[in-house]
Amino acid sequence: DTAVSQTPKYLVTQMGNDKSIKCEQNLGHDTMYWYKQDSKKFLKIMFSYNNKELIINETVPNRFSPKSPDKAHLNLHINSLELGDSAVYFCASSLGVAGANVLTFGAGSRLTVL
């Protein structure tokens, strides 16, 4: 019973392609996130949704588009992939947005752009 599951775990693709990463949580959390972790291991927030509403949209190229069909799902679509998009993408969820807001992370999706 994985709490936050994301697929695929590994993704190898060519520059210019379009790809999607899916994320689902079964914790009943209201808030979901996408993070990017680059080779220097720095976790950078990309997007956050609370009850399907976008609440955080950091400075991310508009080639990246999140979609939240319901509060248990947050997918990430990436158009026209570039070499610099190679990273590990983590989905996470939390009960809400305030207080002792513990994040539960998915296992990560390692994207390699050739």
Added chain:
Amino acid sequence: GQNIDQPTEMTATEGAIVQINCTYQTSGFNGLFWYQQHAGEAPTFLSYNVLDGLEEKGRFSSFLSRSKGYSYLLLKELQMKDSASYLCAATDSNYQLIWGAGTKLIIKP
């Protein structure tokens, strides 16, 4: 600007004690988190401090001083499985998490 500073890497011996420091500068403050991340895995929650003082949880303790913008994570009786990166993250006035780059802890026998 908002910033989190923590050492890049530390080495310690199995059975010993290690303290990982973190200093933060945020617009407002709503708590500080420590997460553990083993290589190739997801970060997992370790501790949360919002008031000054020490929070103890088994072999791990976390300390916070809000006036100094400072926290540390104390790991006792180190085990080989404690080899991991330890991420410090502070919550600002908008409840956004500001992450440090992580401290890679290497445990030697």
